[in-house]
Every structure is written in structure tokens, then in C-alpha cells.
Amino acid sequence: MKLDDIKKLHQKKYRQALGHYLVEGEHLVLELQKAAARQPALKASELYVTDAYAHWAGPFKTHHVSDRQMALLADTRTPQGILAVVPTPSLNVAHMPEAGEKAVYLHEVQDPGNLGTILRTLAWFGGFRCLLSPGSVDPYNPKVVRASMGALFHLPLETEVPLDSLGRRYRSVACLDLNG
Structure with a gap:
């Protein structure tokens, strides 16, 4: 995904149109990694890291960005230097609950x-x-x-x-x- 498109993911209409959302920070990316082990669709997430996280290893395609670029992409004022672009899960709204759900x-x-x-x-x-x-x-x-x-x-x-x-x-x- 292009950096300009990632910045647009701060707005709901673009999250819906592009079918992705942002996850920012080390803790959330670690949780995403854990969830991706059980949910294969999450493995399509892409990671964007600065030098501080250049060593990061995981199941995601990783892109290196400058601190300046990260500041533009991130939603927080002082970004940690790691964020992921995650595909929005497709939901079955006609889902009929199983017994006991x-x-x-x-x-x-x-x-x-x-x-x-x-x-x-x-x-x-x-x-x-x-x-x-x-x-x-x-x-x-x-x-x-x-x-x-x-x-x-x-x-x-x-x-x-x-x-x-x-x-x-x-x-x-x-x-x-x-x-x-």
C-alpha cells in the first residue's frame, strides 16, 4: 500500500474503501502477531518500521520508513516507530449463532x-x-x-x-x- 493511502486510513471512509485499518505500537503489533498464528487472514498485514524496529522479525511483510514518514503515518503525536496495516476482517452478518453462543x-x-x-x-x-x-x-x-x-x-x-x-x-x- 502506498504511504499516502496509509495516511488516509485515519478516516473511516478510507478504512472502509481500502478494507484496511492501522495498528500502532509495539504491544499491539505483538498482539497482532499472536492473533495471526490463529487467523491466517491477519498474516496479510504489512508492517512499517523505523530504524528503532529494523530488527523486528515476524510473519508480516516489512517496510522500512524514516522517522519523518512514520510521524506522517501515525495517529499518535509521538509514534513508537512501528505500525501495521491490517486487512479488515470480512464479517458474516447473516451469521446464525451456534448453540450456547x-x-x-x-x-x-x-x-x-x-x-x-x-x-x-x-x-x-x-x-x-x-x-x-x-x-x-x-x-x-x-x-x-x-x-x-x-x-x-x-x-x-x-x-x-x-x-x-x-x-x-x-x-x-x-x-x-x-x-x-
């Missing part, structure tokens, strides 16, 4: 940090599918990716799931409401 439906979650925290919690408990309503923050937004601390790679995720579709897909649905 658990899902959490999040309605119009707007805050990237909150979504990242929820994704971390779901990944820690394991066995959950995350369903996001229309109007929710993009789960591939750089702030969500950072806040998830890699949990994003470890759980199935669907976006733009209408509330009225849950009754057709799940035998039972429990709800929590902010106002009680």
Missing part, C-alpha cells in the same frame, strides 16, 4: 475509549461475539484499536447490526438500560 449487543456506543474497554472485557471473558448497532463508533478507529489493547483481534465483531434483527438470530435476549 453468547453475544453482546452495544447500542450507539460513541466513545472510542469505552468501546475499547468493553472489547478488552469481552476478550478476557472469552466466548463472546460483539454486535454493534448503527451509529456506534467505528471499531477500527485508531483510538478504539489502542484502547482495546489487541482484544479486537481475538473476538468476532459485527457492525451495523439493527436491534430488530436480534430476535431472529437469538432465542433469548436480555437488555440493560442506562435509565433502569
